[in-house]
Amino acid sequence: MPNAIDPLATRRSVPPLLLNDPAPEGAVLDQLLTVATRVPDHGKLTPWRIRIIRGAARERFGDLLAQVFGEANPQASAEQIAFERARPMRSPLILCVVSCAREHVKIPRWEQTLSAAAVCMNTLHAAQALGFGGSWLTEWYAYDAKVRAALDVAEDEKIAGFIYIGTPKSVPEDRQRPVLADVVSEWTGQGTRAES
Numbered sequence: 001m002p003n004a005i006d007p008l009a010t011r012r013s014v015p016p017l018l019l020n021d022p023a024p025e026g027a028v029l030d031q032l033l034t035v036a037t038r039v040p041d042h043g044k045l046t047p048w049r050i051r052i053i054r055g056a057a058r059e060r061f062g063d064l065l066a067q068v069f070g071e072a073n074p075q076a077s078a079e080q081i082a083f084e085r086a087r088p089m090r091s092p093l094i095l096c097v098v099s100c101a102r103e104h105v106k107i108p109r110w111e112q113t114l115s116a117a118a119v120c121m122n123t124l125h126a127a128q129a130l131g132f133g134g135s136w137l138t139e140w141y142a143y144d145a146k147v148r149a150a151l152d153v154a155e156d157e158k159i160a161g162f163i164y165i166g167t168p169k170s171v172p173e174d175r176q177r178p179v180l181a182d183v184v185s186e187w188t189g190q191g192t193r194a195e196s
């Protein structure tokens, strides 16, 4: 039986420019999305959704980024505009994960937002498990009103991430990881009293 922990212990984001064709499609993409959306979700609200951007839609998305960037930065050079237009072309598949957390009598918005983050993380794990690579990015356009509107993201929704997916040309060297002792500590409860 393969060791399930090894892929988790060695997973690395692969930058979009290192992600080539082929991208997952058909039944494989369905499997990826099924795993991606199998996340903890307090109250079963499914407070997130996913938009797929691929094929020629990437070019249209690039045109949109170039237009919005150009309008916001009238002094931008032709190279800068071309750079923005090329962003979505870096990888063959982009999944836009939208957090649609809403007011709820019992489930705080924060918990709904966390569930969307879990979808993003699961997407990365599922992509790797299926032999692909991915990167979770927001860049400037996740926060831009015109781009959000074009993606049908409502004002009270947020883009949790654009997950760029494809077949890795190479995988970068690992980055520095947190020292466990810096981020993990034991709580003993000794000497603690609730304030009354």
Ligand SMILES: Cc1cc2nc3c(=O)[nH]c(=O)nc-3n(C[C@H](O)[C@H](O)[C@H](O)COP(=O)(O)O)c2cc1C
Binding pocket: 011, 012, 013, 014, 135, 136, 137, 138, 139, 140, 160, 161, 175
């Ligand atoms: C919500 C979120 C947004 C991110 N947005 C960006 C981004 O816009 N640009 C970037 O270079 N990295 C961004 N990152 C970080 C990348 O995902 C980065 O490649 C990753 O942290 C590398 O770590 P890993 O190899 O452990 O996945 C973002 C991470 C998160 C969680």
